[in-house]
Amino acid sequence: MPDLRTRRSHLLLATAAVIAAGLAIRLTPLGWPPMVVKYAGSILWGAMVYGLVAFLRPAAETGRLVALAGLIAVAVELFRLIHAPWLDAFRLTLPGQLLLGRLFSVWNMLAYAAGIAAAAGLDAAARRA
Numbered sequence: 001m002p003d004l005r006t007r008r009s010h011l012l013l014a015t016a017a018v019i020a021a022g023l024a025i026r027l028t029p030l031g032w033p034p035m036v037v038k039y040a041g042s043i044l045w046g047a048m049v050y051g052l053v054a055f056l057r058p059a060a061e062t063g064r065l066v067a068l069a070g071l072i073a074v075a076v077e078l079f080r081l082i083h084a085p086w087l088d089a090f091r092l093t094l095p096g097q098l099l100l101g102r103l104f105s106v107w108n109m110l111a112y113a114a115g116i117a118a119a120a121g122l123d124a125a126a127r128r129a
Helices: 004-027 034-056 062-079 085-091 094-099 106-128
Strands: none
Touching (some): 004 106, 085 094
């Protein structure tokens, strides 16, 4: 495994690429069906959460990173069930939509799980290489 500094820089670059891809999918009119845009963005959001968790805890085992990223993703999704005027107003802004989303959906949690699993798989392969 590379040293932690190298691992962190690789994780930062990979996470930045995931964020760029997610923004491109959500904000660029590519002509894809809305469901593809929505769930591809959610998959990438899950991968981003894994990347950020791994960046913050680069020495942690992959399973622990997956568990923590999953908990964060589920917490953010459940947070959508909380409504306050200021919070709902933030959710209507572009940053609010991208960071918190607007509506609760079990399907989003499945998409996040897919993104976390894909990112974890790539991370585990990179650690072995």
